[in-house]
Amino acid sequence: MPIHEKSLIRPENLIRNEQLIIDGVDVSGDWSTFIAPRVITDYNEALEPEIAALPGGEHIHRCWQCGSCSNACTVNALNPDFNPRYWIYLIRLGLESELLRDKDIIWQCVSCNKCTHICPRDVDPEGVMKATARWLELKGHTPPSPAMEFDNIFSAQVITTGRIEEGRLLRKFFAHTGQKLTQDWLLGLVRGLVMRMPVGLLLRLGWAGVRAPRTRKWASTQRAIEEFIIEQEAAQRVALGLPPGETR
Amino acid sequence: MNDPVLVLGGGPAGLSAAHALAAAGQNVLLVDKENVLGGAPILSGYAKLVPSGEWAKDAIGGMVDRVRADPRIEVLTGERVMRFDGNPGAFNVALGSGATRAVSAAILCTGFTHFDSVNKPEWGFGTYPDVVTTTQVEQMISSGRGVHCPSDGRKPARVAILLCVGSRDRQIGREWCSKICCTVSSNLAMEIREEIPECSVYIYYMDIRTFGLYEDKYYWESQEKHHVKYIKARIAEVTSNGDRLIVKGEDTLVKRPITIPFDLVVHAIGMDPNVDNMTISAVFDVQLEKHGYLAKASSYSAMCGTSRPGVFTAGAATGPETIDDSIAQGQAAAMAALASLRTGLPQAAE
Numbered sequence: 001m002p003i004h005e006k007s008l009i010r011p012e013n014l015i016r017n018e019q020l021i022i023d024g025v026d027v028s029g030d031w032s033t034f035i036a037p038r039v040i041t042d043y044n045e046a047l048e049p050e051i052a053a054l055p056g057g058e059h060i061h062r063c064w065q066c067g068s069c070s071n072a073c074t075v076n077a078l079n080p081d082f083n084p085r086y087w088i089y090l091i092r093l094g095l096e097s098e099l100l101r102d103k104d105i106i107w108q109c110v111s112c113n114k115c116t117h118i119c120p121r122d123v124d125p126e127g128v129m130k131a132t133a134r135w136l137e138l139k140g141h142t143p144p145s146p147a148m149e150f151d152n153i154f155s156a157q158v159i160t161t162g163r164i165e166e167g168r169l170l171r172k173f174f175a176h177t178g179q180k181l182t183q184d185w186l187l188g189l190v191r192g193l194v195m196r197m198p199v200g201l202l203l204r205l206g207w208a209g210v211r212a213p214r215t216r217k218w219a220s221t222q223r224a225i226e227e228f229i230i231e232q233e234a235a236q237r238v239a240l241g242l243p244p245g246e247t248r
Numbered sequence: 249m250n251d252p253v254l255v256l257g258g259g260p261a262g263l264s265a266a267h268a269l270a271a272a273g274q275n276v277l278l279v280d281k282e283n284v285l286g287g288a289p290i291l292s293g294y295a296k297l298v299p300s301g302e303w304a305k306d307a308i309g310g311m312v313d314r315v316r317a318d319p320r321i322e323v324l325t326g327e328r329v330m331r332f333d334g335n336p337g338a339f340n341v342a343l344g345s346g347a348t349r350a351v352s353a354a355i356l357c358t359g360f361t362h363f364d365s366v367n368k369p370e371w372g373f374g375t376y377p378d379v380v381t382t383t384q385v386e387q388m389i390s391s392g393r394g395v396h397c398p399s400d401g402r403k404p405a406r407v408a409i410l411l412c413v414g415s416r417d418r419q420i421g422r423e424w425c426s427k428i429c430c431t432v433s434s435n436l437a438m439e440i441r442e443e444i445p446e447c448s449v450y451i452y453y454m455d456i457r458t459f460g461l462y463e464d465k466y467y468w469e470s471q472e473k474h475h476v477k478y479i480k481a482r483i484a485e486v487t488s489n490g491d492r493l494i495v496k497g498e499d500t501l502v503k504r505p506i507t508i509p510f511d512l513v514v515h516a517i518g519m520d521p522n523v524d525n526m527t528i529s530a531v532f533d534v535q536l537e538k539h540g541y542l543a544k545a546s547s548y549s550a551m552c553g554t555s556r557p558g559v560f561t562a563g564a565a566t567g568p569e570t571i572d573d574s575i576a577q578g579q580a581a582a583m584a585a586l587a588s589l590r591t592g593l594p595q596a597a598e
Contacts, residue, residue: 038504038505039504039505039506039507040499040502040504040505040506040507040508041506041507041508042508042509043448043450043508045448048475061471061472061475062468062471062472064456064467064471064478065480065501086501086502089501089502090502092477093477093479093499093502095502098502098504121468
């Protein structure tokens with residue numbers, strides 16, 4: 001197979017010899033620039049239905065590869081490797097190993113939804129990105145992304161108390177992701193709040209942060225939400241061929 | 249009363265032209281070289297037609313019955329025209345049987361010939377029994393036998409449909425798009441998925457040309473409702489590993505070569521000029537256009553005309569055409585022939 005695109009040479013296959021002299025000839029430099037065998041020998045037909053079973057992925061089969069999503073994409077403008085059109089194709093064909101090569105950037109979608117609004121076939125590429133990131137996590141290919149960690153802490157708080165207390169949310173999120181609370185931007189924000197807010201409001205804010213109030217008669221709602229979430233997660237895991245039991 | 253108008257060919261265009269002429273009170277002599285009327289849809293055993301979804305034997309069969317029952321239409325099947333002389337309004341036809349007939353005008357509705365896939369040997373037709381054509385899949389469906397692998401009769405788990413077989417290919421001198429194969433293939437893909445829901449159907453394409461209102465009805469519907477997969481690749485060769493067929497090519501969107509196993513490979517065959525066109529051209533003294541189809545006169549001034557006054561044409565004789573448009577052109581040719589008989593040949597409008 002001749003090399004017809006230099007971009008197809010994969011860095012992980014390169015062997016670099018800084019100093020190599022064979023029979024008196026200097027042959028230093030990059031070796032193995034040949035493209036390793038990369039023939040597609042089969043389609044994994046389970047991949048598309050798995051992504052389609054996750055929220056946001058439902059319409060992936062509509063894609064006809066026009067590339068409008070990648071053209072419109074905010075992240076693609078910064079990193080050409082972030083290519084929703086390409087990933088949708090890989091998923092539709094079931095080229096899983098190829099998709100996994102990009103597992104560490106797929107979660108970077110910023111959900112600006114430019115792709116959603118430009119897609120002529122209503123594929124909802126932003127939803128597909130979300131579903132794909134979720135698929136990568138459920139399958140254990142990637143650790144939960146910071147965004148997912150935040151969502152988890154956010155929902156856990158809502159489920160327990162029926163409301164959101166931003167101070168605690170931030171503290172927990174920072175603790176969980178190993179970030180310092182004394183970051184400059186945060187200190188600035190707090191300082192600004194303290195200087196500008198009415199004293200009464202500040203006191204209530206502080207009190208809520210300490211006491212963690214719950215919405216009244218929340219218990220039955222909490223049970224219903226929890227049941228629903230467990231049910232949904234189990235269904236998603238089963239759709240991916242995973243045991244239903246595990247929950248976060 | 250004029251002598252009858254000769255309609256040559258009893259496919260959709262010819263049946264339509266004959267019926268239209270008779271309905272306007274004109275006698276017709278309908279000649280077909282085959283022993284049955286109906287043309288390609290009947291002779292090749294098409295299943296459900298695009299875009300009506302009606303079975304060919306019902307839809308085209310109905311047109312045949314209507315023509316057969318019409319006292320103004322004389323039908324000669326298994327017959328050929330050997331000679332055609334004279335002038336507009338007064339032509340003489342010599343038939344293969346030796347009989348001669350006087351006709352006032354002629355409409356050539358001589359259709360097309362399906363591309364013979366043997367001319368693309370790299371795609372395995374004629375070598376592997378499980379490489380078939382769209383026409384054969386139509387027959388599997390219309391016969392009631394269902395889609396299957398001819399080698400052992402099993403139901404395929406994975407089907408590849410290769411588009412542009414015998415179309416858009418300079419290597420074999422076919423520099424035209426056959427117009428309907430994309431739509432027919434999408435339709436067949438949906439029928440396969442309906443009959444065998446667990447079967448995966450892949451369509452290998454260069455472009456998808458489901459033109460006009462066929463876009464959502466066939467292309468989109470096949471993707472969205474029936475999960476047919478479209479892969480942008482022109483297949484290089486079809487081989488076998490002794491067990492299943494192996495399709496080789498390059499997936500141009502991922503820039504990677506593919507060698508994928510399939511149970512059934514379907515060639516979406518194109519429409520060639522009728523193999524008899526050289527003879528038809530010589531007998532009727534009409535010109536062919538550069539691809540070998542009958543040359544059309546200007547649509548703007550002489551719709552359905554040929555290079556010879558008094559000889560008209562309609563349908564796929566003039567290039568790849570849909571059944572519905574062939575029927576429309578048959579009626580238009582009937583109108584052109586009638587007008588020429590009543591008021592003389594039209595003055596050029598330009």
